[in-house]
Amino acid sequence: MRTTTLCSIAALLLCSACNKRPPAPAEDTPAPAAPAAPAAPAGQPAAEPAAADEYQGAPVTGGGTITGTVSYGGKEKDTKVIITKDEATCCAACKVKEKMAGSIVVSGGKLANAVVYLPDVMKGKPMEKATVTLDNNGCEFAPHVAIGYKGASIAAKNSDPVLHNTHLFLSQGNKDLVNIALPTQGQIVEKPLKKGGVVSVKCDAHEWMQAYVFVANNPYAAVSGKDGSFKLDGVPAGEHMVKVWHEKFGEKDAKVKVEASGAAKIDFAF
Ligand SMILES: [Cu+2]
Structure with a gap:
């Protein structure tokens, strides 16, 4: 288990912005009235067929919530x-030259910075296209744990x-993904x-800096707040596997049944 190299960062729940995919082009577009008409501007390209393992998003009727x-x-x-x-x-406000790592944030027994997600939903509400921003601020990453979206x-x-x-780094296999150099204050890159999974984020200049981005394959993922709470919405009715991941305490899962327009509850304990 890692011990001393993590830096302290306040938890921040990512607000999810719902960007709907454009509707598929209509297939019954009328043919041009006259053969001599100039070629119409090319219509929208046909939607690429989704791969079998690719999430399919569309508005969900009777979506429910999962909270806990x-x-x-x-x-x-x-x-x-x-x-x-x-x-x-890095330590402008420190009395001594140290900070809390921020890897275990507990208040009143409630755990922040745990990622709760539905790993098996392949068809549901439109996929999030929101960009996740990771700030290097005071030599800490903010937020410490964030949700990103595959394809965003x-x-x-x-x-x-x-x-x-x-x-x-992709945590699974410690695979190096990308190294973004940020030499200038105010710079954003x-x-x-491209890949789903837990991404570990480090700064090579400050060894204590650590964050995690959970790159979700579908829009059903949330980070627990300081009160330990989470909410997933627009969940298709049915029985779902719910997983929770925490950087120190690993992963747990449970099944939950969501009725149409229903409110399911589930709590996790490490
Ligand atoms: Cu740094």
Whole structure:
């Protein structure tokens, strides 16, 4: 288990913006009235056929919600990290040159920064195309845990007057994905998120900087707030596998039944 290299960041729930896909082009477009008519501008390209393992989004009628809380009953505490570089920026408010790692954020037994998601839903509400922004601010990543969407993008931002980089690794297999250099304050660089899964984010200039982006394959994913709560909405009726992932405590799952327009509840405990 990792111990001392994580940095402290406030949890931030990503607000999901619902960008609907354009409707499929109509197939009954009337033919041009006269053969001599100039070629009409090419119509919208036909939608690419979805691969068998690709999520299909469309408005959900009678979608339900899944809400609940994630709690932690163990004794493990967050760890401290030592600030060894760029102290004026990285530790402006520190009394001593250390901060909390931010990897275990518990308040009243409720666990923040856990990702709750529905791994098996392949057909449901339109896929999120929202860009997830990860800020390098005070030599911490903000947010510490975020949801990204496969096929959308990540925007790495540098709010500090020192060099950072935002280095993405797919946690499974520790595969190097992309390394975004951010030498300039105010810089924002966007990159596509092509693969689903847990992405570990590091800064090579400040070894304690750590964040996670959960790249979801469908729009049903949320990060638990400081009160441990989460909400998934627009969920198709039926029985669903619900998974919860936390960077320190791993993964759990449960089944939940969602009635049409119903409100299902499920709580998780580590
Ligand atoms: Cu850095």
